[in-house]
Amino acid sequence: MDKQTFASFRRFYHDQLLQDSIPFWMNSDLLDREYGGYITSLDREGKAYNTDKSGWFQGRCLWTFSRLCNLYGKRPEWVEAAELGKKFMDKYIADTDGRMYFTLTREGKPLRKRRYTFTESFYVLSMAEYSVMSGDKEALKKAEECFEMMLSIFRDPSTDPYKITPKSYSSTRQERAVAVPMVLISSAQALRRCDPGKAEYYTKIADEMADIIINVHFKPELGCVLETVGPNGEFIDNPAGRTINPGHSMENSWFLMNQAIYTGNKELLKNALSILDHSLEWGWDKEYGGFIYFTDVKGRPCEQLEHDMKLWWVHNEACIATLLAYSITGDEKYWKWFEKAHFYAFGHFADKEYGEWFGYLHKDGTVSHTQKGSMWKGPFHQPRFLMNCEHILACLEEGRPVEGLL
Numbered sequence: 001m002d003k004q005t006f007a008s009f010r011r012f013y014h015d016q017l018l019q020d021s022i023p024f025w026m027n028s029d030l031l032d033r034e035y036g037g038y039i040t041s042l043d044r045e046g047k048a049y050n051t052d053k054s055g056w057f058q059g060r061c062l063w064t065f066s067r068l069c070n071l072y073g074k075r076p077e078w079v080e081a082a083e084l085g086k087k088f089m090d091k092y093i094a095d096t097d098g099r100m101y102f103t104l105t106r107e108g109k110p111l112r113k114r115r116y117t118f119t120e121s122f123y124v125l126s127m128a129e130y131s132v133m134s135g136d137k138e139a140l141k142k143a144e145e146c147f148e149m150m151l152s153i154f155r156d157p158s159t160d161p162y163k164i165t166p167k168s169y170s171s172t173r174q175e176r177a178v179a180v181p182m183v184l185i186s187s188a189q190a191l192r193r194c195d196p197g198k199a200e201y202y203t204k205i206a207d208e209m210a211d212i213i214i215n216v217h218f219k220p221e222l223g224c225v226l227e228t229v230g231p232n233g234e235f236i237d238n239p240a241g242r243t244i245n246p247g248h249s250m251e252n253s254w255f256l257m258n259q260a261i262y263t264g265n266k267e268l269l270k271n272a273l274s275i276l277d278h279s280l281e282w283g284w285d286k287e288y289g290g291f292i293y294f295t296d297v298k299g300r301p302c303e304q305l306e307h308d309m310k311l312w313w314v315h316n317e318a319c320i321a322t323l324l325a326y327s328i329t330g331d332e333k334y335w336k337w338f339e340k341a342h343f344y345a346f347g348h349f350a351d352k353e354y355g356e357w358f359g360y361l362h363k364d365g366t367v368s369h370t371q372k373g374s375m376w377k378g379p380f381h382q383p384r385f386l387m388n389c390e391h392i393l394a395c396l397e398e399g400r401p402v403e404g405l406l
Contacts, residue, residue, distance in 0.1 A: 001335060001396070003396075003397050003399075006393050006394075006396040006397040007393075007397050009342075009389075009393050010390055010393035010394050010397055013386050013389045013390040013393060014386075014390050016386050017383060017386035017387060017390065018072070020355050020356065021355075021356055021357075021379070021382050021383055021386060022068065022379070022383065023355065024046060024354070024355040024356040024372070025046075025356070025378075025379045026077060026081070027046060028042050028045075028046025028047070028372075028373075029042060029046060029047055029048040030042065030046075030061070030373070030378070030379070031080075031081055031084055032053075032084065032088075032106065033084065035088070035106050035107050035108065036084050036085075036087050036088035036091070036108070037053055037058050037084060037085055037088030037089070037092075037108070038053065038057060038058060038061040038084070038085055038088075038378070039051055039053060039106065040053070040054050040057045040061070040373040040374065040375065040377070040378035040379075041371070041373055041374050041375065042371060042372050042373035043370070043371050043372065044351065044354050044358075044370045044371060044372060045354055046354070046372060049371065050375075051105075051106040052103055052104065052105055052106065052111065052375075053103065053104045053105070053106060053108075054102075054103060054374075054375040054376070054378070055093060055100055055101045055102045055103055055104060055119040056100075056102065056118055056119040056121075056122045057122075057375070057378045057380070058085055058088060058089050058093055058122075058126075059085075059089065059093075059119065059121075059122030059123045059124075059125060059126040059127075060122050060125075060126070060378060060379070060380035061081070061085050061126075061378060061379055061380070062082055062085035062086055062089065062126035062127075062129075062130055063122065063125045063126040063129045063130075063380065064379045064380055064383045064384070065078045065079075065081040065082040065085070066082050066126065066129040066130040066132070066133040066134075067129050067383075067384075067387065067406060068383070068387075069082065069133045070129065070132050070133050071387060074133070079133075082130060082133065082134075085126070086126075086130055086139070088108065089123065089126070089127075091108060092104060092108030092109075092110075093119075093123065094123075095110065095113065095162070097161035097162050098146070098149055098161055099113060099117075099120065099149075099160075099161060099162040100113070100119035100120050100123055101113055101119070102114045102118075102119050103375065113162065115162075115166070115167060116177075116179070116180070117149075117150045117153060117154075117180070117183070118179070118183060120146050120149070120150050121150065121183035121184070121186070121187050123142075123143070123146050124143045124144075124146050124147045124150070124187045124190065124191065125143075125186070125187060125190050126143075127139045127140065127142050127143035127146070128140055128143040128144075128190050128191050128194035128195070129190070129194060131143065131194060132194050140194065140195060143191065143194075144191060144195070144198075147187055147188070147191060149161075150183075150184065150187070151184065151205065154180055154181075154184060173236070174230060174231040175228050175229070175230065175231075175236065175240075175241075176216070176228070176229060176230070176231060177227060177228055178213060178217040178225060178226070178227055178228075178229075178248065178252070179227070179248065181209040181212040181213050181217075182209075182213065182248065182251070182252055182255065184205070184209045185206050185209035185210060185213070185255050185256075185259065186255055188202045188203075188205040188206040188209065189202070189206055189255070189258060189259065189262075190406075192206065192262075193404060203262065203263065206259050207259065207263065207265075210255075210256055210259050210268055213225070213252055213256065214256070214268070214271050215233065216229060216232070216233040217229055217233065218271065218274075218275060219233075219235070220274065222297055223278040223281075223282075224244045224249070224278055224279075224282060224297055225244065225248070225249040225252060225275055225278075225279070226241065226242075226243070226244065226297065227240070227243045227244065227245050227248065228240045228241050228243065229241065239296065239300070239301075239302065239303040240303075242296045242297045242298055242300060243294055243295075243296065243297075243302070243304075244279075244282050244294065244295050244296070244297055245293070245294055246279045246280075246282050246283025246291055246292065246293075246295070246314065247283070247291065247293065247311065247313060247314030247317050247318070249275055249276075249278070249279035249282075249283075250275075250276060250279045250280070250283070250314070250317045250318050250320075250321040251317040251320075251321070252275065253272050253273070253275040253276040253279065253321045253325075254272075254276075254317070254320050254321040254324050254325075254405070256268060256269075256271065256272035256275065257269060257272045257273070257276075257321070257324050257325065257328065258324075258405045260272055261328070261401070261402065261403065262403075269328070273325055273329070276321050276322070276325055279321075280318070280322070280337055282295055283295070283314070283318070284340075285308070285310075285363065288363055288364050288365055289340075289344050289365065290310040290315065290344050290345075290348065290361065290365060291310060291314045291315060291318055291341070292307065292308050292309070292310065292363070293306055293307055293308070293309050293310075293311055293314065294306075294307040295307065306360075308363040309360055309361060309362060309363065309368065310348070310349075310360075310361040310362075310363070310365065311359065311360060311361075312345075312349050312357050312358070312359045312360070312377065312381065312382065313359075313377075313381040313382075315341055315344065315345035315349065316345075316381045316382060316384070316385035317381075317385070318337075318341040318345075319338060319341045319342055319345065319385060319389055320385055320388045320389060320392075320405075322334045322335075322337040322338040322341060323335075323338045323389055323392045323393070324388075324392055324402060324405070326338060326396075327392050327395060327396055327401075327402045328402070344365075345357075348361055348365045349361065351372070354372075356372050356382070357372070357382055358370065358372070359371070359372070359374070359376075359377040384406055387406060388405055388406055391404070391405070392405075
């Protein structure tokens with residue numbers, strides 16, 4: 001590849017971010033100026049069809065607007081958008097035990113909490129990023145305190161202040177999910193970037209989570225990362241234990257590559273690239289193109305009815321991971337994978353009439369759901385993907401190493 005190719009793609013990603021994705025959200029019903037926070041359940045044109053609020057998207061949106069300010073300058077409309085989320089979260093997102101609500105009413109009244117600390121992880125990302133944008137040291141302190149709670153619960157679930165019946169009885173079957181160390185490694189990396197004075201501490205935790213992903217969930221003999229395993233990585237021969245989520249695996253691969261770049265760990269980089277290689281093969285639909293959502297490591301039936309659908313965020317992660325792998329290795333196979341994922345995604349998900357992306361496609365690539373946002377989709381994966389790819393392409397264009405992914 002030459003610099004002109006990198007420059008052309010970089011300009012495309014820059015324009016998609018600032019002339020398509022962000023304008024769609026800014027001109028929609030996302031920003032709730034009456035009650036604060038964000039309404040993410042938006043139809044194709046950006047009009048709200050459900051005013052209940054996703055707790056983790058309060059954090060995801062705050063992160064996005066804060067990161068935009070930190071990368072591209074403090075545009076007043078982005079600052080206002082960030083402040084709407086920050087104030088809403090300060091007032092409503094946390095219960096008295098410190099755990100976060102997963103869904104709330106428009107006014108901020110709690111509707112639901114979850115066992116998992118996923119909402120908390122996006123609280124950490126958003127408060128840390130907001131602290132960089134605003135200089136608010138208290139926001140960074142809140143992020144770090146929440147992270148310590150997450151870490152404590154991960155290491156010893158009995159410390160969870162939110163007492164709830166477990167999803168399954170550990171006395172019958174013990175399970176662990178890769179999504180938990182996954183959000184902890186990304187949170188640790190974000191805190192390392194936002195609080196460089198504690199870089200050594202957060203690097204140590206990120207290394208700990210990387211070791212768990214590699215040594216517990218990654219199965220080289222099976223050529224995959226398993227979503228659910230036994231307490232020591234044991235294979236569980238049921239549908240949950242056989243599940244591969246190629247999107248999660250590719251997202252994990254670039255988190256791990258990011259860590260390997262920072263620490264210079266060649267063995268970790270080798271494993272991260274191996275995870276990516278396997279995930280690309282497991283995920284790519286050789287009949288219709290695009291990446292499927294789930295598959296079974298033994299080729300048995302998947303219980304997830306949406307297993308062969310194509311989701312927007314999976315393609316976001318595929319593009320980041322393959323482009324980053326190419327920037328590190330110079331291996332043309334990763335550039336070819338990046339182009340394959342890029343052209344499929346923009347050719348099928350992009351809404352050329354109203355802007356932004358559809359979130360869900362059928363197996364054959366036709367649109368399944370026309371809404372642009374839901375409790376699960378909003379301005380996070382797509383803007384993060386566009387920002388990351390623009391950054392990697394700029395590094396390739398300028399011939400410098402990639403550092404500081406989001």
